Amino acid sequence: MSVISGQSPGQGPGELGEGFDAGFESEGQLPPGVGPWKLAWRRLRRNRVAMFFGFVFLLIVVVCLLAPVYSTDIAHIGPNYGNPTGTFTLNGKTQFVLSQIGIPIGPTWDIHHYFLGADDQGRDVAVRLLYGGRTSLMIGAVATLITMIIGTLLGVFAGYFRGWWDAILRSANDVVWTYPAVLLGITIGTVLNIHGIGPLHGTNALVPAVVIGFVYVPYVFRPVRGQVLTLRERDFVDAARQQGLSHWRIMTSEILPNLSSTIVVFVPLIMANSILLEAGLTYLGAGVQPPNASWGTMISDGINNDIPTAFHNVLIPGLMLVIAVMSINIFGDGLRDALDPRSKIRVAR
Amino acid sequence: MLRFVVRRMLVMVALLIVISMFTFAMFVLLLPNGNPAALLAGRLATPAEIHLISVRYGFDKPIYIQYIDTMKNIFTGQAYSYQSSFNVLDEIRAGMPATLSLAIGAGLIWLLVSILFGTIAAVRAGKYADRVLTVLSMIGVSMPPFFFGAILIYYVAYKANIIPIGGYVPFSQSVGGWFGHLVAPWITLSILFIGFYSRVLRSSILDSINEDYVRTARAKGLSERQVLIRHSLRNSLIPIISLWGLDFAQVIGGGAILTETVYNLHGVGELARDSIGRLDTITLMEIVILTGIAVVVIGAIVDVLVAYLDPRIRLA
Numbered sequence: 001m002s003v004i005s006g007q008s009p010g011q012g013p014g015e016l017g018e019g020f021d022a023g024f025e026s027e028g029q030l031p032p033g034v035g036p037w038k039l040a041w042r043r044l045r046r047n048r049v050a051m052f053f054g055f056v057f058l059l060i061v062v063v064c065l066l067a068p069v070y071s072t073d074i075a076h077i078g079p080n081y082g083n084p085t086g087t088f089t090l091n092g093k094t095q096f097v098l099s100q101i102g103i104p105i106g107p108t109w110d111i112h113h114y115f116l117g118a119d120d121q122g123r124d125v126a127v128r129l130l131y132g133g134r135t136s137l138m139i140g141a142v143a144t145l146i147t148m149i150i151g152t153l154l155g156v157f158a159g160y161f162r163g164w165w166d167a168i169l170r171s172a173n174d175v176v177w178t179y180p181a182v183l184l185g186i187t188i189g190t191v192l193n194i195h196g197i198g199p200l201h202g203t204n205a206l207v208p209a210v211v212i213g214f215v216y217v218p219y220v221f222r223p224v225r226g227q228v229l230t231l232r233e234r235d236f237v238d239a240a241r242q243q244g245l246s247h248w249r250i251m252t253s254e255i256l257p258n259l260s261s262t263i264v265v266f267v268p269l270i271m272a273n274s275i276l277l278e279a280g281l282t283y284l285g286a287g288v289q290p291p292n293a294s295w296g297t298m299i300s301d302g303i304n305n306d307i308p309t310a311f312h313n314v315l316i317p318g319l320m321l322v323i324a325v326m327s328i329n330i331f332g333d334g335l336r337d338a339l340d341p342r343s344k345i346r347v348a349r
Numbered sequence: 350m351l352r353f354v355v356r357r358m359l360v361m362v363a364l365l366i367v368i369s370m371f372t373f374a375m376f377v378l379l380l381p382n383g384n385p386a387a388l389l390a391g392r393l394a395t396p397a398e399i400h401l402i403s404v405r406y407g408f409d410k411p412i413y414i415q416y417i418d419t420m421k422n423i424f425t426g427q428a429y430s431y432q433s434s435f436n437v438l439d440e441i442r443a444g445m446p447a448t449l450s451l452a453i454g455a456g457l458i459w460l461l462v463s464i465l466f467g468t469i470a471a472v473r474a475g476k477y478a479d480r481v482l483t484v485l486s487m488i489g490v491s492m493p494p495f496f497f498g499a500i501l502i503y504y505v506a507y508k509a510n511i512i513p514i515g516g517y518v519p520f521s522q523s524v525g526g527w528f529g530h531l532v533a534p535w536i537t538l539s540i541l542f543i544g545f546y547s548r549v550l551r552s553s554i555l556d557s558i559n560e561d562y563v564r565t566a567r568a569k570g571l572s573e574r575q576v577l578i579r580h581s582l583r584n585s586l587i588p589i590i591s592l593w594g595l596d597f598a599q600v601i602g603g604g605a606i607l608t609e610t611v612y613n614l615h616g617v618g619e620l621a622r623d624s625i626g627r628l629d630t631i632t633l634m635e636i637v638i639l640t641g642i643a644v645v646v647i648g649a650i651v652d653v654l655v656a657y658l659d660p661r662i663r664l665a
Contacts, residue, residue, distance in 0.1 A: 183621055
């Protein structure tokens with residue numbers, strides 16, 4: 001990509017070059033417009049590290065979605081199938097899934113038999129890792145969706161109308177904010193597990209998703225509200241009001257589009273934290289319930305049963321979780337840099 | 350200044366009341382089989398006995414009177430758990446030394462280390478040191494504390510035998526034992542915050558470099574070091590200290606549940622987890638109110654500190 005030399009200070013590298021790239025020979029003609037999203041995408045694409053980790057995350061998602069294929073066609077064992085007294089043949093030798101004193105076998109690195117070892121009930125760790133990934137990622141995605149929708153709606157509402165509604169919504173959010181996230185999560189999670197609201201009870205994996213989605217609402221509400229407070233004073237909002245547009249139209253077609261980059265930046269951040277919180281709640285017994293597999297249940301089973309005898313049961317799901325969350329975080333960082341050109345200047349300073 | 354602090358305190362006290370109501374409502378109204386009278390009476394109780402107990406403990410009264418009575422008991426230290434019939438205040442007091450030791454040690458570590466890391470990363474922005482610190486902080490914010498705790502317990506405690514395997518030894522009993530048992534929890538809890546704080550500090554220092562007051566400081570001939578420490582850093586510390594106040598207060602109120610659980614510290618956080626498991630409303634409410642008080646008090650201290658750092662807040 002060509003970069004016009006002699007940029008004015010304060011312009012990000014390549015910033016000017018992109019917009020003015022093609023067809024700017026004729027004098028007096030405005031350069032062809034490049035939308036902010038397209039510019040952001042170009043900047044993101046050039047960030048090799050962010051793209052790499054974005055790809056890693058995509059890979060994890062695809063592999064986890066293929067869990068049934070691995071389970072039925074390659075490993076021939078289900079995620080919840082315990083086989084504590086079983087044996088299998090590895091390189092012509094007979095191996096026990098659990099040794100005589102009950103220690104599960106470690107990784108065999110044989111794709112057909114206990115590739116990543118067994119857990120203390122003789123279940124295949126590799127199969128459970130993939131199925132667990134589906135659960136964890138699903139919870140992360142649903143929780144993020146809930147947080148983003150509720151946080152944005154309330155934030156726009158409070159910031160636009162101000163007054164009493166704003167005061168009530170703000171203090172409600174402060175209550176949730178003051179409560180430590182994990183404590184609030186296990187409180188609501190326990191109540192829902194026992195009592196339940198509609199389909200949300202017992203071992204349904206949607207319970208932790210809804211709980212986590214609720215816990216993180218203030219993290220989106222606060223910045224959105226703050227931004228709406230300044231946006232509503234801008235001239236284009238005044239102009240819309242002068243034209244007689246309804247409040248609803250102003251909120252959806254004037255204010256919301258201006259919030260889009262903020263919202264997009266928050267998605268990976270909330271998703272990473274949701275997946276982490278799922279693991280935490282599950283470790284404390286208020287998240288995903290056994291025998292369902294999730295990365296959280298696998299780590300906590302490993303911590304409770306396999307230290308120090310079979311540490312691979314902690315290490316494998318733990319590393320998988322850290323890699324997935326880190327990929328989202330690094331990609332999210334790149335996304336923020338791409339959408340907010342000022343941060344690009346910071347790094348290249 | 351005083352008015353500023355008082356107003357802030359009043360808001361927080363109102364917040365505290367709402368938080369306690371929220372907790373009470375969640376457990377008392379939502380739980381159908383959480384009837385405390387039935388729990389107290391035992392499994393073989395007749396309906397008449399259950400009725401007697403609910404009259405004696407006031408469970409037959411309207412819900413708002415029950416709430417007020419519960420709050421009265423909590424603040425006079427007369428609250429007893431319906432499940433274990435222990436005095437709740439005594440139970441919290443028993444867990445407090447471990448939680449306070451964890452909070453103070455880890456709080457100091459994560460504040461100081463993140464200021465150091467954040468400043469280094471900002472000064473060396475884009476260079477090698479910055480990249481290493483960025484990678485480290487990315488790992489830090491992506492690491493669940495109980496997973497990192499399990500790694501330390503397995504490799505450092507079981508394999509290398511350097512630290513003990515979980516538990517808590519009181520300071521009065523053995524200073525060395527106290528320190529040895531707490532090193533790993535301190536590190537585990539700190540890593541989470543260091544990753545986040547150092548990135549916030551880094552970007553806020555880099556933002557401040559474009560500010561007018563930094564240009565003025567340079568123009569009057571201060572050295573880069575003085576500009577950094579007395580102008581850039583001083584202003585950039587404000588968001589860090591506000592963040593630290595809330596997080597530190599939550600850890601004191603038992604917010605570090607995951608770290609306390611994985612290391613078996615028997616602190617307030619573990620008590621909170623156990624009381625939720627037992628549906629022990631009274632204990633949980635008292636812990637939540639304790640968290641609220643910690644947030645109010647430390648929040649006020651932090652506000653004063655921030656106002657000291659930034660005259661714009663003090664004089665507004």
